[in-house]
Amino acid sequence: QVQLVESGGGLVQPGGSLRLSCAASGRSLRYYAIAWFHQAPGKEREGVSCIRSSDGMIFYKDSVKGRFTISRDNDENTVSLQMNNLKPEDTGVYYCATDPICSRAQIIFWDGSWGQGTQVTVSS
16 A cells, blocks of 8 residues: 655644645555545544545535645645645644545545644644
8 A cells, every 4th residue: 555644734823824745655646536634632533625536626625615725746746735724623633545535525534545644733
């Protein structure tokens, strides 16, 4: 399986921005659907955005629409999540994963690989 490494997390004030990156080794991410998941403290991991490999379709969880943008860089073999106008409820660990169920209705981990996660803290 492909190995994923997330980076870019940190501490940011409400309204600030962060750019998370999901990098892969060994295989090209261009052939994989990729999703970003958010695990808030004490809660289950939830999909926030995904990008498909078959048609390039992109989907977002309602709470992040207009604030988060997912994108691929095939040359760098990364998938990024640009997060703007961050809110305290965006705090948590963010994970990327391959081969999710990626649709308008749902973003769910299915049978792929996880990264180790990167911590995002939104606080004043």
